[in-house]
Amino acid sequence: MSEAQDLKKVGLKATLPRIRILEILENSRLRHMSAEDVYKSLLDSGEDVGMATVYRVLTQFEAAGLVIRQHFDSGHSVFELNRGVHHDHMVCLKTGRVIEFENEAIEALQRKIAEEHGYVLEDHSLVLYVRPKEK
Amino acid sequence: MSEAQDLKKVGLKATLPRIRILEILENSRLRHMSAEDVYKSLLDSGEDVGMATVYRVLTQFEAAGLVIRQHFDSGHSVFELNRGVHHDHMVCLKTGRVIEFENEAIEALQRKIAEEHGYVLEDHSLVLYVRPKEK
DNA sequence: ATGTATGCAAAACATTTGCACCTGG
């Protein structure tokens, strides 16, 4: 019940829409939600917010480091709560399911590659598009 | 001058817009062009094509394997000629420059990770966002 | 009180589509 504190901690006023959206991200069974998903979820809970606010709030949350925005190849963004542990994503082309995974070897290789080209790795986006293995 | 043949080879009629667009992709100094870039380039050469055709043709080229569509985090797609050698991309956050790189170790790791989760790797998207190394 | 946040509607983009007309083989 301390969403209000969490918001203030990152410099955001604890307004109702922000609190509700944060709750949704924390409690939804979907770890990866589109703005539309969040919006529908709000309406379902009887809240009266506009899409514009959903986008504004999610963008602020991203800037504050509370959520991470992913861009998969689907034309729209998906947002997930930043739980502090970095991971990448695997999207099943058959079911649309999103699987998270961590792999330090890949992370290290990326840093090394950037380094070799005279750059410092700032961020990266890795998405594997996969299909269930045939039995 | 064999763009016409290249097109027929992949089952596409050698129409003027398709030939011109293929030429642009082959000759532009930018390896990665947005639909807008291609469109402007066409206009500059005095060609009279519509954006709709640019998108239709680029999409057909992608389906035919002639070009590869990338999605970077910028909201719009960029297209590059498929030169047959797979590679990933590094985008400089300071200059916007796009650098291509190949790394078989990363490719192998990705296949292994998908495998470990019971999937087969079908495709992937890896983009490193980097900044010039301080001297 | 007062500066910030919100809701709504309209705008802004990138991309796609319907349809009458044109064109390549």
Next chain:
DNA sequence: CCAGGTGCAAATGTTTTGCATACAT
């Protein structure tokens, strides 16, 4: 000639913005 391709304008889907009103501190 005729199926397929193109141009234009209008539709689409997602995200952003302007502005008057409502709210947190």
